[in-house]
Amino acid sequence: ADADTVLARPAGADTLISDVRAPGQPGPAAGARARAAEARFAFRLPNGEEIPLDLPCRLGRRPRAPRISATAPVRLIEVASPTSAVSGTHVEIRQEGGSVVVTDLGSTNGTVVAPPRGRRQRLHSGQSLAVLPGTTVHLGDGNIIEILPAAGNTPGQ
Template sequence: MAGAFYSADVLEPGADWRLLVTDRFIGAFGPATTVSTMSNLWRIAADETLGLDALVAAVPTRGVATVDAFALAAPGRTSTFVVRGRACADVSVGGRVRRVDARGSEPWYVAELAGVEAFALGPLQRSPGDLRQTQRDLPIDGGVVFGPWVGWSSAPVAPPPRSAPPPVQQPLPSFDPQDTNVLGDLGRRAASLRRHRSEQPATAPTPETEVAAAFRLGDRPPERVDAPVYVGRQPRSPRVTGGILPRLVRVESPSREVSATHIELRPTGQGLMLTDLESTNGTVVRTPGTGVRRLESGETLPVVPGTLIDIGDGNVIEILAYR
């Protein structure tokens, strides 16, 4: 039986990573990740109707709550790893350990590996070692804890020795008391993961809750937005399994005004959201009744039917009401 474990070593105050474990996903998130973000990720990870793509999409990559470093894994016959920033995954396959890191990819890097025997998620500074659990490491069945890294092995995870001291958790002075209470609640729920699977995730929409919308690019036929849509000269999307697959829409841009992956259209329970994916030449939006504005690099904006989105080189996207 496979299992997860984590290091109980204490780092300097504020340097511990946030480690998330369920029976489907394992993740390590950088020290700057807020507890509110972890609470939301916990709810999504515990919902069996949502896949890895929903969990990755819920990690903030822009704004004040940006998670600039994380590593996520979905173990299985073919295991999927998603890494961002200064995070990495050290993975053992066939007795050999390889490191999966972001390699400068934005917003993240995805790898799929078959026959994974063990792995560890954490910061790039971590030494890969042999990935085996030591007597100092503690098993974790499910929950959110603090620590320098989290590991997983296809072999049984040994219980901690009786003489092992309990892990010491460092306080987070930058978090307000309400967030600290949330953290304590997450810890108390660690032993009862399955009890919370019936909870509805707060911010992860499903196809049934998404607002119906459609778009038309130039004189092309209208297309419904029932999944994330990436538009650009050579659009790319994360190769994440499970859930709804994103759609790639390629446009012509002879003068290269349009970036490779220029914008994202994402349906949510609150409406259709437009995000400029840090494009080179920007995105101009004409919203009915409010005039014209240029999005900031990386900015997200809700859009309504009648909105026109100009991404350059004559490529104009019209938002339509889906019927």
């Protein structure tokens, strides 16, 4: 409990979002200026909310930050799972340069990645996969996350 936690619950949403960072770490606004020049991908939650990938995001029934904290903060996103098909901390989605990387975090029931063209793939525990916009990530209990194209400084957008 040495980290600052900022919680936000959008009105009418069943989604919990928090930014977790170590003490002394700059807040999200400080890094935003440095990242402003880089186009950011995003993803869409089942409730329609779009989350920018300005921070690594961990999704699950009750997601937790990594025990050994990296220098970057993480965003925790809670998804509903009435049958507990979604693990507590199920998957991480992050942007690495010009790519989006999906990592199964040891989920019990697995993570299925479905690219816009091609075959669906079930990730093994701990497996990461770089994905394209239009890819859907299936967590269970109807929780389907859609990877969205990069926005920002992209010409024509």
